[in-house]
Amino acid sequence: MTNPLLQDWATPFGIAPFNAIADEHFAPALDQALAIHRAEIAAIADGGEAPTFANTVEALEAAGKALDRVLSVFFTVAGADSNPAREDLQRQFSPKLAAHFSDISSNKALFGRVAAVWDQRETLNLDDEQARVLMLTHRGFVRAGAALDGAQDTRMKQIKARLAVLGTQFTQNLLADERTWFMELEDGDLAGLPEFVIKSARAAGAEKGSDGPVITLSRSLIVPFLQFSTRRDLRERAYKAWVARGANGGATDNRDIAAEILALREERAKLLGYDNFAAYKLETEMAKTPQAVRDLLMDVWTPARAQAASDAQVLEQMLQAEGGNGPLEPWDWRHYAEARRAAEHDLDEAALKPYFQLDRMIEAAFSCAKRLFGLEFAPLGVPLYHADCRAWEVTREGRHVAVFIGDYFARGSKRSGAWCSAMRSQARFPDPQTPVVINVCNFAKGDPALLSYDDARTLFHEFGHALHQMLSDVTYESVSGTSVARDFVELPSQLFEHWLEVPEVLAEFATHAETGDPMPRDMLDKVLGAANFDMGFQTVEYVASALVDLEFHDGAAPADPLARQAEILERLGMPRAIGMRHATPHFAHVFAGDGYSSGYYSYMWSEVMDADAFQAFEDAGGAFDPERAAALERHILSTGGSRDAAELYTAFRGRLPGVEALLKGRGLAA
Template identity: 80%
Template sequence: MNPLLQDWKTPFGIAPFDAISDDDFAPALEEALAEHNAEIAAIANDPAPATFANTVEALEAVGSALDKVLSVFYSVAGADSNPAREALQRDFSPKLSAHFSEISANKALFGRVNTVWEARDTIDLTDEQARVLKLTHLGFVRAGSALTGADEARMKEIKGRLAVLGTEFTQNLLSDERNWFMKLEEADLKGLPEFVIDNARAAGEEKEAGGPVVTLSRSLITPFLQFSSRRDLREKAFKAWEARGANGGETDNRAIAAETLALRKERAALLGYNSFSDYKLETEMAKTPAAVRDLLMQVWEPAKAQANADADVLTAMMHADGVNGDLAPWDWRYYAEKRRAQEHDLDEAALKPYFQLDRMIEASFACATKLFGLKFKPLDVPLYHADCRAWEVTRNGEHVAVFIGDYFARGSKRSGAWCSAMRSQAKFPKVQAPVVINVCNFAKGNPALLSYDDARTLFHEFGHALHQMLSNVTYESVSGTSVARDFVELPSQLYEHWLDVPEVLGEFATHAKTGEAMPREMLDKVLGAATFDMGFSTVEYVASALVDLAFHEGDPPADVMVKQREILDGLGMPAAITMRHASPHFAHVFSGDGYSSGYYSYMWSEVMDADAFEAFEEASGAFDPERAKALEEHILSTGGSRDAAELYIAFRGRLPGVEALLKGRGLKAA
């Protein structure tokens, strides 16, 4: 028996990673696809009249074997890739696209779903069932189920090709990130803080480079750009970071991005939309490209004004150092760090020992305990990599979830940080508790030390995990983070606020060597510098979001880099700041459809998270029990079972404006 298809007798039904080999995936997928096809055929060909139970609810009950195979495979393929898994991804992508295209093209199945939809006003459904029916019907329509003839065939071709392109984009980016490193001689380490040197040595050991190196892992290259006094090395490292996916040859992503945009435009046109943005945003809170642009521009102008003012200060500092000419992107972080030390008397090297990974994990757990009554107990179970660890999550002695953390950067892991569910919460067709994973890319050390931004990332991803763990719905399709894309970041970004609560830092920000708590003076400086350099970070983010939106609003460009430059020039992009994600390595947008025309979502959600945390502050404070109860009841437990705007209004009593966001970022309205 293939271990992927067996009943897992492991604790809490965790995948038996120690029994699974790469050779198991392909045969398991074939068998799971065949089983799913048979299940779909049984629903589509049911001779009984279509009902919610035998059609829509029946769709919720099938595909369990396929879910098991794919959840395990994509968990390890993203976090611990190897040549075999990369080859499997290239094989699986078109195969899965064809499989799901066949389901959406099944006229008998769509006919049954449509019959139930048209009779919706005469059926006695719960609110959640009505929502599932609406989303199921809409999903079929948006997948092209109503298309016929040549249009139907072309839609299938487009989806298959997009699946291939997304996989190629991801693997090209991983290849560029994995293969580049810059060796540092001992003289090159002069002036670098001890933690940067330790991380560079650890990276050199992993690369078998015979000495310390800088890699394209954000947790290593960012502090190097902050602290290295060697402008030539900063320039070399930054240009390599910026050039990911645009180095020519087999791993170049520029043509892939251009073809992806053209195919998305054609896909939207087949469905009757003016642009891919119109198609994509129809189901989001924003609804229209105009609403997205309005929000982004309300933030762009004050952020740009702040960034330009900051650039003048940093340029003057650079000239005072005897470096003539214009401030460059590889200079910004270095002089911003110097400025932070001067203006806030805050030294990253002195600060970092207070942010131990293990203590920050404890802090994220402790906040969840205080807010929601959750408790976390370590689990000794086989996982897919030795760096992973697991916890059982309980409340009042009852099992809630399994949480897995995979925190360290390695060459086999794609960049970034993410949360996924190997199993989502549901009550139908059987009760199942979630198994949730947070994946990060922190530098390894003994002990592992985080930057303040790293700690925010940890809290952010754990906010997503809470959304999965506290889900309490009937149907898996609306469970956990299965919500509008511009709502999904609300729980994660909101949870970041608890890192800034003085009592949290006071308890958990303890020195790695002495064990002493962060001095109150330093704590005050950390919180006082919370909005430092916010013009820079806001500009690099909003520029990326505006480029993403423009790419998908108009005609697809023949050359994405030329179009990217045109958009940025039109915005008046500050010369010393680049997009957070240039097009050839913009994985959010081109590795799949997830954040395509949707990168704005983080800011849309930030409008809500800033306002939502104010609700706690307006009550008794960050751990106000009534606000915590309302947050779980109306947002964290409800998944996508209700419209996102309705959920936020139920929690807060109204929708928010942009004012709290600007205040939280220390920006002045234009």
């Protein structure tokens, strides 16, 4: 059988030929790509010549291209358009891939060659990027356990393999719970819901095979339901299902999985000589230590909790004025906060939402990218993995820069959340390659598709990540694009969110879905004036999750993570009517893989920088100041991980920031 995953792709810009790829292609392609990579690694490790930067470090950079190509396609469809066959393949691939990469990191001959190059680094006349790649390569081997021997080496391999299996199972359990639960609504259940919510619920019902509207666990549908439904009983039912994901008992329960993951991470860190997993994980981040993270989070927690407590009193009074029984509950907060926003800011979400059309917000993001960086976006007609996807060629001054793919709508086959990934990253070695970048979101479908303001921010956020990939200009793929410290990676994405708030951007692109009229000036002023509304709630739910993540990993792993979570929240004085943004059983950032483990704080660490960085634009010529835009691209967006993150930010801004701009930006300080 001809396997398209193993052939050269004669497609525009080397995009994967999704229309020719079937699920049965993945397993044989993976096996062959693994064999190719093993042979490449063996040739490097067993090379007869003395180790050099070229025959060892650059050779490692050049290896694995066939494997990268297979995995980029597979993980794209497995995350955004899963099915039983792909889920089964994920379960097969996870331990196989973990073992493969563990074999590489524990290859003593290979590590010996890397170490030999490292030892002679001062005499090699490397340029700055080469020196950085050598350091990261050597450090990666050491932190992966390459220096371990005997039983410790064997145990490290076992831990990595088991963690890979558990991470996959955690993700699939969460997807199963999200896919199977939905709440059908009868006519009497629609009380309070604006037409855009009803339309989205009907579209979700059609996707679920129901004749009527349904509420699913997609954030873009359940949040507006919680905001607008006047049926407190249904809000309670929906909210409890939402927060129970991964904790419903049976085969999809994630509680024991989370406990085992935490225990294995602690053991892994101790094998490498660290006190705990947080100390191991944070060593390579900007924060460096758990205490630095804790200090930042608590600096924000204290004023945020005070604001949330004050807001809770107001919302509870509103509840009781309507004849509600008992105290304010978590399924009440969004409902009464929305009513309060409408009253205090004269801002009606139902009236606002027609101004945030998905297509117009995409145009807005593209327009900002053009004004800031000279990028142009032209629709690209190529086969993609789902009919909802669309693609654009990205050019600058007529020169091809990248391919950008957008997959925006929620569906049962897609995991929750929003993310950006590169199906191919920019590099110049061993051959020049341009990036293929994808943004995946979970917006409610409609005709036209309408976004909430929060949805629009998500679109801009993920597009900020995409710009980091598209504008990358480095030699080596290992430091390309978003291959940076975890607490630096969110800077470009969170910074780009600020352009959604620029009045001239909204004035041009926030046009009414039916009339085409621009948003009235008084409504625009209200939108911007309400930007920090309910910020106590938003900050508390986020910081609580970040602190729980940190405490889980900074010390002995808890045998019962949910009991430990409850202890942490009680000590913090968590408001009873606010839930964590991500409770443990569905905290995919932390348990689906190691990416954000001990690192969920990084959004706020980056926010310290993004608030300060946007201030640099405002202090100069405004949001589209060309000199600041050029500096942002030169020092941050184009450099990837080729230099230290603190060094990059200092080059852009002249100094590192403090927390003051963040607190001011969130309305938590004068």
